[in-house]
Structure formats: C-alpha cells, structure tokens
C-alpha cells in the first residue's frame with residue numbers, strides 16, 4: 001500500500017494537473033514549463049542523483065541536460081519563476097556525470113553525449129575528495145552555474161522532455 005503513495009506517482013499526478021495549466025515559459029509559479037525546446041519539471045523532493053534519474057524516467061521524462069548558453073539561461077529563468085533559491089552544494093541535479101578523472105570527462109547521462117558547453121562555477125569542477133561524480137546547477141546573479149558534487153547527496157532535480 002505504501003508504494004501507492006510513492007514519489008513518482010505523486011509527481012505524475014502533479015505533472016498531469018500542471019500540464020493543464022501551463023502554456024508558456026512566462027507563467028509564474030507553475031512547476032512545469034514548456035520553454036522553447038523543452039518542457040521542464042522541477043522536483044518537490046530531494047533525492048540522490050541515481051534516484052532522480054529513475055523518477056524522471058518513471059514519469060516519461062529524463063534528467064535535464066544543458067547543451068548551450070541559451071538552454072542554461074532558459075533554465076535559470078525557469079528556476080527564478082518557479083523554485084526557491086539555490087546555492088552551491090544545495091542546487092539541482094542534472095544528468096551530467098563524470099566517467100573519468102579528467103576535468104573534461106563528463107557526459108550527459110540522458111543522451112550519452114559529452115558535456116561540451118560548460119558553465120562551471122569558479123574553481124569547479126574540483127572533484128573534491130575524489131568523489132564528485134555528478135553535476136548540480138545552482139543560481140547566482142540571475143544566472144545558473146554548475147558544480148561537480150557527490151551523487152549520493154539528496155538534492156532537488158530537474159526533469160525534461
């Protein structure tokens with residue numbers, strides 16, 4: 001019985017409800033937004049990077065990837081409209097993950113493509129403690145910056161279609 005009330009189901013119901021309400025990226029206080037290329041959904045719960053992947057998949061979406069400055073700005077705008085503020089170490093999971101020890105060894109897990117466009121914060125990625133294998137994003141000065149972070153930490157996350 002407990003699984004009936006699990007997080008994916010709640011997100012799906014939320015998603016269906018909000019789909020009926022939203023029509024553009026300009027609408028305020030609506031957690032799912034159809035922007036220029038993607039539809040975004042920010043989670044209400046904090047999860048590990050691994051579980052965030054599963055939850056997005058279970059509602060027919062995928063953990064977000066960011067492939068251009070335009071997409072990064074669009075996502076920043078979306079988070080400003082909808083979500084509470086974020087800081088480094090308390091941001092949102094993306095599908096970005098590290099597959100090697102190099103500072104360029106990152107891939108977008110949703111597409112399997114390398115992370116080419118990059119918007120890491122100063123001194124990042126630093127792979128602190130040799131255990132930062134996932135990319136979070138956080139807001140700073142009305143923009144969105146990235147940080148490699150520990151995948152097991154529970155953060156909110158952004159799904160996209």
Ligand SMILES: [Ca+2]
Nearest residue numbers: 126127132148
């Ligand atoms: Ca880091």
